[in-house]
Amino acid sequence: MISSFSSTMLIRSILKKQSSLSSYNNILRRNNYSSSSECVPPARKVVVLGAAGGIGQPLSLLMKLNPLVSMLSLYDIVGTPGVTSDLSHANTRSQVVGYMGEGNLGKALEGADLVIIPAGIPRKPGMTRDDLFNINAGIVKGLCTAIAKYCPHALVNIISNPVNSTVPIASEVFKKAGTYDERRLFGVTTLDVVRAKTFYAAKAQVPVSAVNVPVVGGHAGITILPLFSQATPKADSLSEEEITALTKRTQDGGTEVVEAKAGKGSATLSMAYAGALFADACLKGLNGVPDVVECSFVESNVTELPFFASKVRLGKNGVEEVLGLGPLSDNEKQGLEALIPELKSSIDKGIKFANQS
Template sequence: MFRFVARSAAGKHLLRRGYATESVPDRKVAVLGAAGGIGQPLALLMKLNPLVSQLALYDIANTPGVAADVSHVNTRSEVAGYVGEEQLGKALEGSDVVIIPAGVPRKPGMTRDDLFNINAGIVKGLCAAIAKYCPNALVNMISNPVNSTVPIAAEVFKKAGTYDEKKLFGVTTLDVVRAKTFYAGKAKVNVADVNVPVVGGHAGITILPLFSQATPKANLAEEDIKALTKRTQDGGTEVVEAKAGKGSATLSMAYAGAIFADACLKGLNGVPDVVECSFVQSTVTELPFFASKVRLGKNGVEEVLGLGPLSDYEKEGLENLKPELKASIEKGIKFANQS
């Protein structure tokens, strides 16, 4: 878990606690879209991560300011800002993990589908550059709609001859973060102790929290489970509406993205038994991509874990989400293969 944030007020303290450069491998992390609403807080959180030695911040504008600002934080990593397509290669070279929050955010009345053409084009271009400059990096896809952008990335990498299904992740951690928060509130348990797997995809009904597997166990009524499920599925809309159309879930998404990137870095560094939910190439269902728990390691995905026992309500939810998820995946593949 992402424990370093709380104690990193004294950056030098981190280095004293066994995080000195010689004890942790050098790791370069690139954030593509670093000047945006998610990118800026994500850049700060990655700067706070003692596992990062180099932080490359890239965007089409305004990155030098973000990089200068973040670079003053007294933690281990060296920060460099890159702006414009001509500097993208330099930002990516040597990266171990590439995080992609680039794209436009959802606005009120906008479906995730409305975002599709803009963000799909952005992702396609960025992935072509990743294939060229850092083909072995772990790619963490945040740009929505994740159900389509991950298949787009896979197709771009296949065409470039660099595709490794173990190294491409759709970041669905925000669904897990929300499910944990909402469950803890309803079950009246300490949120730090809560775990809730979330499977399926990363939009609307494709988000399926498995509250029957939540720990610690709480005997919640069926209507509570249904309400918690709906709230988890509609979490993004809740934030968009609360911000009155002036933004989407940027801070919680940055936090979730930082947690998942941290898990990837721990896996790369050989920390045993790092398990997170993610949208990956999968044989858990008949769909080619699916979110479930995955074990992370030195090669990225070491193991895609099964769904475990589902309640009747969850089984129904699983069958209901499949047609929509299938359509989103196919839409991404089709987009990637157009000229």
């Protein structure tokens, strides 16, 4: 669960009103975007595909509140007009436009700088992320085909599960279209980081705003590997058993929410929060803000796998640098060894699906 303190920090950081852009303006001036004393961030179009869904609606709200967004394009197969009308009344910088139905997908995407994909069905009790594959894989494949046609240079943030498979699907679609740029494709694993930070802060009794925990691997079950040995601030008081329990809770965070909602939903609010955090980081990178580092599931040579989640430095072209794992504890080394076969299977499954027709 995201604490009220975390929510406050979100409002104070990525969800600032337009009147509180002075520090960002200084960065813009240093990067020669404007020589005026009152500059605004560059115009950026953000598209949310699946905007009327359980994740899409709160995510769209958070992006509407982000001062780095000038145009917010909302797309879904149903329900988009209502969401668009509702959000358009919020007095923030971005203009909101909505599109509904497959025939309008191209219009929604044209000119996009960043495309966020939360589209698909949610997980229900008893379902694994693999159970989502047959439906969500086809949805992501279709949407990425349109992205390749209408906005091939946009950054693409994939939230739709199973991320371990949907990101490889997207890469194959873009390769077939001749538009693939590995720097511009991201699997959003930020929710794993958010959970690891929240759970660690509570156990270590430190302010969550000061906590940083890298999470590597993938975005399902044991493929999620939080590196608590690298967590800051360091909590030497935590035992090995407590770290093991924190790792398992981070890995099972999605199931915890699904069960708590008793079949009526999955992690939508916290996922929207995490998705907005990562989108904000991507926009800052595009705008030239230095040293923007977040964890993400990207094409990688950190391990023998073609895709892997690790710390990524973001910049004007998307991925500027994929960072190494750093020193691992013995338990983390074992966790890494255990996750490799499962993550490889999911990646291979996505690649096979994308190329079967």
